[in-house]
Amino acid sequence: MKKITTLVLLLTVGLINAQAFKGKGDTKINIGANIQEGGSGIQGSADFGLGENFSFGFVTSYLLGVNEYSGFYGSTQYYGEKPDFKDRFDAKFRINANLGSVINVDEKLDVYPGLSLGLKNFGGHLGGRYFFTEGFGVFTELGFPIAKYGNDDKLFYNLNNQFTFSLGASFNL
Template sequence: MKTFLAGIFLLIIGFANSQTTAYTGENDLKAQLGADLQRKNALGAVATIDYGLSEYFSVGLQSAYIFKAKEIDGTPLQFKDRFDAKIRLSASLGDTFRFPENMDFYPGINVGLRDVGGHIGFRYYFNNGIGLFTEGQFVIEKYTNTIESNNRLNNQFAVLAGLTFDLHHEPN
Protein backbone atom coordinates (compact mmCIF):
# COMPACT_ATOMS: atom_id res chain seq x y z
CA MET A 1 0.00 0.00 0.00
CA LYS A 2 2.85 2.39 0.81
CA THR A 3 4.39 1.70 -2.60
CA PHE A 4 1.06 2.38 -4.31
CA LEU A 5 0.59 5.70 -2.48
CA ALA A 6 4.19 6.70 -3.20
CA GLY A 7 3.59 5.94 -6.89
CA ILE A 8 0.44 8.07 -6.95
CA PHE A 9 2.31 10.90 -5.22
CA LEU A 10 5.14 10.75 -7.78
CA LEU A 11 2.61 10.66 -10.61
CA ILE A 12 0.94 13.81 -9.30
CA ILE A 13 4.32 15.51 -8.91
CA GLY A 14 5.19 14.46 -12.47
CA PHE A 15 2.05 16.12 -13.81
CA ALA A 16 3.14 19.39 -12.23
CA ASN A 17 5.14 20.22 -15.37
CA SER A 18 1.97 20.39 -17.48
CA GLN A 19 -0.21 22.43 -15.16
CA THR A 20 -3.27 24.40 -16.07
CA THR A 21 -3.51 27.98 -14.88
CA ALA A 22 -6.09 28.00 -12.09
CA TYR A 23 -7.67 31.28 -13.26
CA THR A 24 -6.86 33.10 -16.49
CA GLY A 25 -9.26 36.03 -16.19
CA GLU A 26 -11.67 37.16 -18.87
CA ASN A 27 -13.42 34.28 -20.70
CA ASP A 28 -12.01 31.69 -18.28
CA LEU A 29 -14.40 28.75 -17.92
CA LYS A 30 -14.28 26.31 -15.00
CA ALA A 31 -16.64 23.47 -14.00
CA GLN A 32 -16.66 21.62 -10.70
CA LEU A 33 -18.29 18.33 -9.71
CA GLY A 34 -18.17 17.12 -6.16
CA ALA A 35 -19.71 16.14 -2.86
CA ASP A 36 -21.86 18.42 -0.72
CA LEU A 37 -21.42 17.65 2.99
CA GLN A 38 -23.86 19.16 5.49
CA ARG A 39 -25.00 18.56 9.07
CA LYS A 40 -27.74 16.08 9.99
CA ASN A 41 -25.87 13.39 7.98
CA ALA A 42 -26.84 15.10 4.73
CA LEU A 43 -24.70 14.10 1.75
CA GLY A 44 -25.27 15.25 -1.78
CA ALA A 45 -23.77 16.14 -5.12
CA VAL A 46 -22.92 19.60 -6.38
CA ALA A 47 -22.06 21.04 -9.80
CA THR A 48 -20.81 24.55 -10.50
CA ILE A 49 -19.73 26.46 -13.55
CA ASP A 50 -17.84 29.77 -13.40
CA TYR A 51 -17.13 32.22 -16.23
CA GLY A 52 -14.37 34.83 -16.00
CA LEU A 53 -15.58 38.42 -16.36
CA SER A 54 -12.26 40.16 -15.76
CA GLU A 55 -8.79 39.63 -14.36
CA TYR A 56 -10.16 39.02 -10.86
CA PHE A 57 -13.93 38.39 -11.04
CA SER A 58 -16.07 35.52 -12.27
CA VAL A 59 -19.79 34.79 -12.24
CA GLY A 60 -21.32 31.34 -12.08
CA LEU A 61 -24.15 28.95 -11.36
CA GLN A 62 -24.37 26.19 -8.78
CA SER A 63 -26.80 23.31 -8.44
CA ALA A 64 -26.94 20.85 -5.55
CA TYR A 65 -29.04 17.82 -4.66
CA ILE A 66 -28.99 16.10 -1.27
CA PHE A 67 -29.57 12.37 -1.71
CA LYS A 68 -28.49 10.88 1.63
CA ALA A 69 -31.15 12.19 4.00
CA LYS A 70 -34.55 10.55 4.36
CA GLU A 71 -36.01 12.91 6.91
CA ILE A 72 -35.04 15.78 9.17
CA ASP A 73 -36.50 15.83 12.68
CA GLY A 74 -39.15 13.29 11.63
CA THR A 75 -40.29 15.28 8.57
CA PRO A 76 -40.04 13.34 5.26
CA LEU A 77 -38.11 15.11 2.51
CA GLN A 78 -39.44 15.95 -0.94
CA PHE A 79 -37.55 16.95 -4.10
CA LYS A 80 -37.95 20.67 -3.32
CA ASP A 81 -36.29 20.09 0.06
CA ARG A 82 -33.29 18.33 -1.50
CA PHE A 83 -32.62 20.62 -4.49
CA ASP A 84 -30.91 24.01 -4.45
CA ALA A 85 -29.61 26.43 -7.08
CA LYS A 86 -27.46 29.54 -6.68
CA ILE A 87 -25.96 32.37 -8.68
CA ARG A 88 -22.40 33.13 -7.54
CA LEU A 89 -19.85 35.91 -7.87
CA SER A 90 -16.24 35.11 -6.99
CA ALA A 91 -13.03 37.09 -6.67
CA SER A 92 -9.95 35.18 -7.83
CA LEU A 93 -7.13 36.12 -5.44
CA GLY A 94 -4.45 33.56 -6.31
CA ASP A 95 -2.28 36.20 -7.99
CA THR A 96 -2.83 38.63 -5.11
CA PHE A 97 -1.44 36.10 -2.64
CA ARG A 98 1.28 35.09 -5.13
CA PHE A 99 0.19 31.46 -5.34
CA PRO A 100 1.67 29.35 -8.16
CA GLU A 101 -0.38 29.70 -11.35
CA ASN A 102 -1.98 26.26 -10.89
CA MET A 103 -3.56 27.32 -7.54
CA ASP A 104 -6.37 29.76 -6.84
CA PHE A 105 -8.06 31.11 -3.73
CA TYR A 106 -11.52 32.56 -4.32
CA PRO A 107 -13.94 34.12 -1.83
CA GLY A 108 -17.36 35.18 -3.06
CA ILE A 109 -21.06 35.65 -2.53
CA ASN A 110 -24.02 33.60 -3.70
CA VAL A 111 -27.75 34.19 -3.98
CA GLY A 112 -29.75 30.99 -3.83
CA LEU A 113 -33.29 29.69 -3.59
CA ARG A 114 -33.15 29.67 0.24
CA ASP A 115 -30.61 32.29 1.30
CA VAL A 116 -27.91 34.81 0.53
CA GLY A 117 -24.53 33.48 1.51
CA GLY A 118 -20.84 33.41 0.92
CA HIS A 119 -18.18 30.94 -0.07
CA ILE A 120 -14.44 30.57 0.33
CA GLY A 121 -12.70 28.09 -1.94
CA PHE A 122 -9.40 26.76 -3.21
CA ARG A 123 -8.55 25.10 -6.55
CA TYR A 124 -5.43 23.12 -7.37
CA TYR A 125 -4.75 21.86 -10.91
CA PHE A 126 -2.28 19.01 -11.19
CA ASN A 127 -2.42 18.52 -14.95
CA ASN A 128 -3.70 20.13 -18.11
CA GLY A 129 -7.40 20.58 -17.46
CA ILE A 130 -8.18 18.71 -14.23
CA GLY A 131 -7.66 19.36 -10.55
CA LEU A 132 -9.19 19.32 -7.09
CA PHE A 133 -11.28 21.90 -5.27
CA THR A 134 -12.61 22.44 -1.79
CA GLU A 135 -15.05 25.12 -0.74
CA GLY A 136 -16.83 26.20 2.41
CA GLN A 137 -20.25 27.82 2.05
CA PHE A 138 -22.04 29.76 4.77
CA VAL A 139 -25.34 31.58 5.21
CA ILE A 140 -25.39 35.36 5.63
CA GLU A 141 -29.16 35.91 5.53
CA LYS A 142 -32.03 33.41 5.32
CA TYR A 143 -35.15 34.43 3.42
CA THR A 144 -37.46 33.50 6.29
CA ASN A 145 -37.17 33.75 10.06
CA THR A 146 -39.17 30.58 10.64
CA ILE A 147 -37.10 27.64 9.53
CA GLU A 148 -39.07 24.49 8.94
CA SER A 149 -37.15 21.34 9.78
CA ASN A 150 -36.88 20.28 6.13
CA ASN A 151 -35.70 23.76 5.08
CA ARG A 152 -32.43 23.26 6.96
CA LEU A 153 -30.92 21.33 4.06
CA ASN A 154 -29.07 23.63 1.67
CA ASN A 155 -29.61 26.44 4.19
CA GLN A 156 -26.67 25.84 6.52
CA PHE A 157 -22.88 25.64 6.49
CA ALA A 158 -21.66 23.16 3.88
CA VAL A 159 -18.31 21.80 2.74
CA LEU A 160 -17.91 21.03 -0.96
CA ALA A 161 -15.04 18.97 -2.37
CA GLY A 162 -14.33 17.26 -5.66
CA LEU A 163 -12.90 17.64 -9.14
CA THR A 164 -12.49 20.87 -11.07
CA PHE A 165 -12.16 21.07 -14.85
CA ASP A 166 -10.65 23.81 -16.99
CA LEU A 167 -13.01 23.99 -19.97
CA HIS A 168 -11.10 26.79 -21.66
CA HIS A 169 -7.52 25.48 -21.63
CA GLU A 170 -5.57 25.03 -24.82
CA PRO A 171 -3.85 21.64 -25.12
CA ASN A 172 -0.06 21.55 -25.44
Protein backbone atom coordinates (compact mmCIF):
# COMPACT_ATOMS: atom_id res chain seq x y z
CA MET A 1 0.00 0.00 0.00
CA LYS A 2 2.87 2.41 0.81
CA LYS A 3 4.38 1.78 -2.64
CA ILE A 4 1.08 2.56 -4.38
CA THR A 5 0.61 5.76 -2.33
CA THR A 6 4.17 6.85 -3.11
CA LEU A 7 3.69 6.16 -6.82
CA VAL A 8 0.41 8.11 -6.93
CA LEU A 9 2.05 11.05 -5.11
CA LEU A 10 5.01 11.09 -7.50
CA LEU A 11 2.72 10.98 -10.54
CA THR A 12 0.53 13.76 -9.14
CA VAL A 13 3.50 16.01 -8.40
CA GLY A 14 4.86 15.27 -11.86
CA LEU A 15 1.59 16.36 -13.47
CA ILE A 16 1.44 19.63 -11.54
CA ASN A 17 4.17 21.12 -13.72
CA ALA A 18 1.63 23.24 -15.61
CA GLN A 19 2.03 26.55 -17.37
CA ALA A 20 -0.98 28.81 -17.93
CA PHE A 21 0.04 30.61 -21.17
CA LYS A 22 2.99 29.61 -23.31
CA GLY A 23 2.72 32.21 -26.06
CA LYS A 24 2.67 31.71 -29.83
CA GLY A 25 0.88 28.53 -30.85
CA ASP A 26 -0.78 27.98 -27.46
CA THR A 27 -4.48 27.01 -27.55
CA LYS A 28 -6.88 27.21 -24.59
CA ILE A 29 -10.52 26.10 -24.46
CA ASN A 30 -12.85 27.31 -21.67
CA ILE A 31 -16.26 25.79 -20.93
CA GLY A 32 -18.37 27.05 -18.07
CA ALA A 33 -21.38 28.75 -16.59
CA ASN A 34 -22.47 32.27 -17.47
CA ILE A 35 -24.25 34.15 -14.66
CA GLN A 36 -25.97 37.51 -15.08
CA GLU A 37 -29.07 39.45 -14.11
CA GLY A 38 -32.22 37.93 -15.59
CA GLY A 39 -30.71 34.61 -16.60
CA SER A 40 -27.93 32.08 -16.54
CA GLY A 41 -26.44 29.83 -19.17
CA ILE A 42 -23.34 28.30 -20.70
CA GLN A 43 -20.24 29.88 -22.21
CA GLY A 44 -17.54 28.44 -24.39
CA SER A 45 -14.39 30.13 -25.63
CA ALA A 46 -11.22 29.37 -27.53
CA ASP A 47 -8.02 31.43 -27.36
CA PHE A 48 -5.04 31.10 -29.69
CA GLY A 49 -1.59 32.47 -28.82
CA LEU A 50 -0.08 34.91 -31.32
CA GLY A 51 2.90 36.08 -29.28
CA GLU A 52 4.47 35.89 -25.86
CA ASN A 53 1.69 37.92 -24.22
CA PHE A 54 -1.01 38.25 -26.89
CA SER A 55 -3.84 35.99 -28.02
CA PHE A 56 -7.04 36.17 -30.04
CA GLY A 57 -10.12 34.03 -29.80
CA PHE A 58 -13.85 33.54 -29.92
CA VAL A 59 -16.45 33.32 -27.19
CA THR A 60 -20.05 32.24 -27.43
CA SER A 61 -22.78 32.11 -24.82
CA TYR A 62 -26.33 30.86 -24.63
CA LEU A 63 -28.77 31.69 -21.84
CA LEU A 64 -30.65 28.60 -20.68
CA GLY A 65 -32.52 29.84 -17.63
CA VAL A 66 -34.18 33.14 -18.43
CA ASN A 67 -36.87 34.76 -16.33
CA GLU A 68 -40.25 35.23 -17.99
CA TYR A 69 -41.34 38.83 -18.29
CA SER A 70 -44.78 40.04 -17.34
CA GLY A 71 -45.64 43.72 -17.10
CA PHE A 72 -45.18 46.92 -19.02
CA TYR A 73 -42.06 47.60 -21.07
CA GLY A 74 -42.39 51.05 -22.52
CA SER A 75 -46.05 51.41 -23.43
CA THR A 76 -46.57 47.71 -24.28
CA GLN A 77 -47.91 45.17 -21.79
CA TYR A 78 -46.45 41.64 -21.79
CA TYR A 79 -47.56 38.48 -20.02
CA GLY A 80 -45.24 35.45 -19.60
CA GLU A 81 -43.00 36.56 -22.47
CA LYS A 82 -39.86 34.44 -23.09
CA PRO A 83 -36.89 35.41 -25.27
CA ASP A 84 -36.26 33.83 -28.70
CA PHE A 85 -33.02 32.06 -29.68
CA LYS A 86 -31.58 35.28 -31.13
CA ASP A 87 -32.13 37.02 -27.78
CA ARG A 88 -30.41 34.22 -25.82
CA PHE A 89 -27.38 33.65 -28.10
CA ASP A 90 -24.27 35.81 -28.40
CA ALA A 91 -20.94 35.32 -30.19
CA LYS A 92 -17.83 37.52 -30.02
CA PHE A 93 -14.34 37.84 -31.47
CA ARG A 94 -11.84 38.84 -28.80
CA ILE A 95 -8.23 39.78 -28.14
CA ASN A 96 -6.38 39.26 -24.86
CA ALA A 97 -3.24 40.58 -23.22
CA ASN A 98 -1.95 37.51 -21.34
CA LEU A 99 -0.15 38.96 -18.33
CA GLY A 100 0.80 35.83 -16.38
CA SER A 101 4.48 36.07 -17.32
CA VAL A 102 4.49 39.86 -16.80
CA ILE A 103 3.12 39.87 -13.24
CA ASN A 104 5.14 36.69 -12.53
CA VAL A 105 3.09 35.46 -9.56
CA ASP A 106 2.90 31.79 -10.54
CA GLU A 107 3.56 30.16 -13.92
CA LYS A 108 0.28 28.22 -13.53
CA LEU A 109 -1.71 31.50 -13.36
CA ASP A 110 -2.65 33.68 -16.32
CA VAL A 111 -4.51 36.97 -15.94
CA TYR A 112 -5.89 38.35 -19.20
CA PRO A 113 -7.70 41.63 -19.78
CA GLY A 114 -9.13 42.06 -23.26
CA LEU A 115 -11.61 43.55 -25.70
CA SER A 116 -14.38 41.84 -27.64
CA LEU A 117 -16.47 42.64 -30.70
CA GLY A 118 -19.73 40.72 -30.78
CA LEU A 119 -23.20 40.43 -32.23
CA LYS A 120 -24.73 42.54 -29.43
CA ASN A 121 -21.96 44.94 -28.32
CA PHE A 122 -18.36 46.03 -28.19
CA GLY A 123 -17.06 45.17 -24.73
CA GLY A 124 -14.27 44.28 -22.40
CA HIS A 125 -13.40 41.43 -20.10
CA LEU A 126 -11.00 40.52 -17.33
CA GLY A 127 -10.25 36.86 -16.83
CA GLY A 128 -7.97 34.48 -15.05
CA ARG A 129 -6.94 30.86 -15.59
CA TYR A 130 -5.17 28.56 -13.18
CA PHE A 131 -3.85 25.20 -14.40
CA PHE A 132 -3.52 22.28 -11.99
CA THR A 133 -1.99 19.99 -14.62
CA GLU A 134 -0.56 20.48 -18.10
CA GLY A 135 -4.01 20.03 -19.65
CA PHE A 136 -6.61 21.00 -17.03
CA GLY A 137 -7.40 24.11 -15.04
CA VAL A 138 -10.15 26.50 -14.01
CA PHE A 139 -11.10 29.93 -15.31
CA THR A 140 -13.20 32.90 -14.31
CA GLU A 141 -14.15 36.00 -16.30
CA LEU A 142 -15.94 39.27 -15.77
CA GLY A 143 -17.44 40.79 -18.92
CA PHE A 144 -18.97 44.19 -19.56
CA PRO A 145 -20.35 46.16 -22.53
CA ILE A 146 -18.66 49.38 -23.60
CA ALA A 147 -20.89 50.25 -26.59
CA LYS A 148 -24.22 48.52 -27.21
CA TYR A 149 -25.76 47.93 -30.65
CA GLY A 150 -29.36 47.85 -31.63
CA ASN A 151 -32.63 49.16 -30.41
CA ASP A 152 -33.02 49.40 -26.62
CA ASP A 153 -36.81 49.47 -27.06
CA LYS A 154 -36.75 45.68 -27.56
CA LEU A 155 -37.95 43.70 -24.55
CA PHE A 156 -34.88 41.45 -24.13
CA TYR A 157 -32.28 43.96 -25.35
CA ASN A 158 -30.32 43.88 -22.09
CA LEU A 159 -29.94 40.08 -21.84
CA ASN A 160 -26.55 40.11 -23.60
CA ASN A 161 -25.79 43.76 -22.92
CA GLN A 162 -24.82 43.76 -19.26
CA PHE A 163 -22.20 42.76 -16.74
CA THR A 164 -21.55 38.99 -16.77
CA PHE A 165 -19.67 36.58 -14.53
CA SER A 166 -18.39 33.26 -15.88
CA LEU A 167 -16.55 30.34 -14.30
CA GLY A 168 -15.68 26.83 -15.35
CA ALA A 169 -13.05 24.46 -16.66
CA SER A 170 -10.10 25.34 -18.87
CA PHE A 171 -8.28 22.94 -21.17
CA ASN A 172 -4.88 23.23 -22.80
CA LEU A 173 -4.75 21.75 -26.31
